[in-house]
Amino acid sequence: MVGQVLFILVAAITLLMALGAVVAKNLFHAALFLVGVFFGIAVLFILLDAEFLGVAQIVIYIGAIATLIVFAIMLSKNVMGKEAGAYNRNWYAAMAGAVFLFLLLAWLLLKAPFQMVSADVPADAITQIGQGLVGTYVVPFEVASVLLLVALVGAIMLARER
Amino acid sequence: MTVPLSWYLIFATALFSIGFFGVLARRNAIAVLMGVELMLNAVNVNLVAFWRYLTPTDLSGQIFVVFVFAVAAAEAAVGLALMISIYRTRKSINVDELNELKL
Numbered sequence: 176m177v178g179q180v181l182f183i184l185v186a187a188i189t190l191l192m193a194l195g196a197v198v199a200k201n202l203f204h205a206a207l208f209l210v211g212v213f214f215g216i217a218v219l220f221i222l223l224d225a226e227f228l229g230v231a232q233i234v235i236y237i238g239a240i241a242t243l244i245v246f247a248i249m250l251s252k253n254v255m256g257k258e259a260g261a262y263n264r265n266w267y268a269a270m271a272g273a274v275f276l277f278l279l280l281a282w283l284l285l286k287a288p289f290q291m292v293s294a295d296v297p298a299d300a301i302t303q304i305g306q307g308l309v310g311t312y313v314v315p316f317e318v319a320s321v322l323l324l325v326a327l328v329g330a331i332m333l334a335r336e337r
Numbered sequence: 338m339t340v341p342l343s344w345y346l347i348f349a350t351a352l353f354s355i356g357f358f359g360v361l362a363r364r365n366a367i368a369v370l371m372g373v374e375l376m377l378n379a380v381n382v383n384l385v386a387f388w389r390y391l392t393p394t395d396l397s398g399q400i401f402v403v404f405v406f407a408v409a410a411a412e413a414a415v416g417l418a419l420m421i422s423i424y425r426t427r428k429s430i431n432v433d434e435l436n437e438l439k440l
Contacts, residue, residue: 269361
């Protein structure tokens, strides 16, 4: 019961923040709303017994990606706040598409039968994640490291002054 | 475990749709990227919810989310570098004014 109330509260705040991030005219306000969404999702991860992911969400999304977005907003400063309009001229079609997508996905997800398993999360979950990353999933782990290196070099090359 | 799985799925669907609207409707390229981040986060919520309710003893679901984190970080870095580069040459990052690739 407490869990349900907590979920509804966190989910409602997160969705309102997400709407704010999409609607806000000032990009800086949108970025702050985005930080709120990331934090709400970290809370949901912890409610789902995924503590490691909750902490990783805060460190990676709020600590790195949100900071990067704020930097990019500041570096393209003259568009901040005084945009002619936040939306392009097809925004009503986008709205209809988004509502249609929501209804379609919600209908499909509610219709699909899922095999629920009510087991507890193993106590050494974080140990298992670590062992999985250097055991079963070592190849995707190494590929991800190469991807991050390539993205780092590529971002520096693209943003460099010539 | 009193919250039903469907609540998480509906929440993630709503978040995904909001992000989808942001990607399609916003004019500023950075705002478009924020929409992409919202969509990626919605997918992560779905992955973790399915892991918790369907295969809680197998940690593969969580490991998959870790990889989504890595790809999202790479995408944000390259995307924002592109926007800074475009801003330097065009003094504008409104996506409806960038039409050099149009026939």
